[in-house]
Amino acid sequence: MTTANAIRVLSGIQPTGDIHLGNYLGALKLWVDSQYDAESFYCVVDLHSLTVEFDRDNLARRTLDAVCMLLAVGLDPKHCAIFVQSHIDQHTGLEWLLECVATFGELNRMTQFKDKGAGQESVTVGLFTYPVLMAADILLYDADKVPIGDDQRQHLELARRIASRFNTRFGETFTVPEALIPPVGARVMDLQHPENKMSKSSDSRLGTIFLLDSPDEVTNKLKRSVTDSENTVHYDPERKPGVSNLLEILSAITAERSDVLALRYDSYRRLKQDVAEAIVDTIDPIARRFRELSSDTAYVMDVINEGDERAREIASATLARARESIGLLQR
Numbered sequence: 407m408t409t410a411n412a413i414r415v416l417s418g419i420q421p422t423g424d425i426h427l428g429n430y431l432g433a434l435k436l437w438v439d440s441q442y443d444a445e446s447f448y449c450v451v452d453l454h455s456l457t458v459e460f461d462r463d464n465l466a467r468r469t470l471d472a473v474c475m476l477l478a479v480g481l482d483p484k485h486c487a488i489f490v491q492s493h494i495d496q497h498t499g500l501e502w503l504l505e506c507v508a509t510f511g512e513l514n515r516m517t518q519f520k521d522k523g524a525g526q527e528s529v530t531v532g533l534f535t536y537p538v539l540m541a542a543d544i545l546l547y548d549a550d551k552v553p554i555g556d557d558q559r560q561h562l563e564l565a566r567r568i569a570s571r572f573n574t575r576f577g578e579t580f581t582v583p584e585a586l587i588p589p590v591g592a593r594v595m596d597l598q599h600p601e602n603k604m605s606k607s608s609d610s611r612l613g614t615i616f617l618l619d620s621p622d623e624v625t626n627k628l629k630r631s632v633t634d635s636e637n638t639v640h641y642d643p644e645r646k647p648g649v650s651n652l653l654e655i656l657s658a659i660t661a662e663r664s665d666v667l668a669l670r671y672d673s674y675r676r677l678k679q680d681v682a683e684a685i686v687d688t689i690d691p692i693a694r695r696f697r698e699l700s701s702d703t704a705y706v707m708d709v710i711n712e713g714d715e716r717a718r719e720i721a722s723a724t725l726a727r728a729r730e731s732i733g734l735l736q737r
Contacts, residue, residue, distance in 0.1 A: 415440045416549035418449035418491065421468040423606030425475050427615040427685065428594035431658040436553045438480040446486035447547050447717060448476060453491050453539065457532040458522060473706055475617065478696040489713035491543065496721035500542040503728055507572050508538050512564060541565035546721040548581040557603065559585060576731040594655060597631035600647040618693050621686045628682035639671040652681050659684045
């Protein structure tokens with residue numbers, strides 16, 4: 407484990423849909439790197455998955471699968487805590503205190519609520535207020551840094567505002583967190599629609615590389631990935647979004663600059679081949695390890711129980727501090 411004065415890092419992932427390459431390069435890879443030099447807490451945020459339509463019969467299995475995937479990508483329970491959000495009652499306890507500090511206007515401006523609620527006759531209150539639950543997830547653990555994708559900046563800024571407002575009104579209670587965003591790979595785009603972020607909810611699975619895809623599936627998706635009619639390889643996200651996305655994926659895997667990588671290629675075919683090979687070399691060991699873990703539920707539950715215990719100890723102390731700060735009668 408880390409030393410007592412190490413920074414604390416926290417982040418979470420929903421157990422909905424299959425985890426894809428964008429999740430890995432934009433978040434999970436950074437989680438793995440962070441666990442060795444920070445006190446790290448990583449959470450499967452199953453309560454967040456209830457805010458939209460979900461499959462009740464498979465929710466528990468998907469939660470276990472998400473933990474298996476976190477272990478498969480390289481998180482080590484000896485160096486971090488992996489826990490399940492709904493197992494820690496303090497998350498919803500703190501959420502209510504923070505909802506009484508957050509404002510309707512702040513939540514109404516959240517772009518993900520507008521995106522997910524668009525075109526629906528009605529949406530749940532949970533979908534509207536879940537950014538406050540996300541703030542509670544973060545603030546419960548006095549997180550110094552929060553690894554996030556570029557699309558989560560707005561949520562972290564809300565958490566920072568709520569924490570600062572609470573501290574100002576009721577005294578220093580929460581650590582105000584900062585974002586930790588990888589320099590490359592933070593926003594992997596769809597292979598078929600490179601103007602859109604790679605997503606597990608995409609209409610076409612051809613545009614998304616899933617971590618459990620076979621080598622043949624990866625190769626086929628890369629062959630059919632959208633580029634343009636020029637067949638000249640150079641890095642220009644505005645004019646050549648498809649080609650630039652391939653270069654950024656390769657850059658995120660190899661840690662070489664996209665514009666430098668572009669100089670090596672004189673055709674799209676060779677670029678696609680190399681990106682496919684790099685992806686397969688990255689995700690094939692993850693898929694094999696995932697399958698091993700999926701058949702060892704006892705071990706995975708031991709990891710969860712240990713992580714829950716470590717998370718609950720910190721969350722309990724933080725919620726008690728917040729309750730006292732806000733003036734509630736203490737027992």
